[in-house]
Amino acid sequence: MKCPVCSVESSGVECFSCGLIFEKWDKRHEKEKLEAQAALAALEKGPTLPASVDPWRGRFIAGAFLAVWLIGLTVAARHYMRTRRRPDDQSARAGDTMPVRDLSTGEVRRVKVQSARSR
Ligand SMILES: [Zn+2]
Numbered sequence: 001m002k003c004p005v006c007s008v009e010s011s012g013v014e015c016f017s018c019g020l021i022f023e024k025w026d027k028r029h030e031k032e033k034l035e036a037q038a039a040l041a042a043l044e045k046g047p048t049l050p051a052s053v054d055p056w057r058g059r060f061i062a063g064a065f066l067a068v069w070l071i072g073l074t075v076a077a078r079h080y081m082r083t084r085r086r087p088d089d090q091s092a093r094a095g096d097t098m099p100v101r102d103l104s105t106g107e108v109r110r111v112k113v114q115s116a117r118s119r
């Protein structure tokens with residue numbers, strides 16, 4: 001067998017001249033050849049496109065944001081409705097007094113609540 005490194009003809013498993021073990025070299029060379037072939041095949045196939053993104057993922061994220069926003073809006077609306085009180089608010093009992101700002105003069109007066117439903 002002719003040594004692939006130093007080209008000296010040898011018999012047996014090892015090169016007489018440089019000590020190369022033919023079987024080892026063959027194995028490594030075969031592996032390199034396969035890798036080169038794979039790389040070449042990949043080049044011939046053209047650039048590989050990135051794996052397509054699941055279109056439902058974006059929709060799911062948008063839906064989750066929308067849900068959180070709606071829950072926040074509901075909580076804010078409920079809080080607003082609960083804290084907003086008018087003299088005729090049903091939660092005020094007749095006989096209670098409530099501060100009411102007179103819009104023409106700007107002064108705050110305490111007004112006696114007549115009845116829950118009267119206006
Ligand atoms: Zn050799």
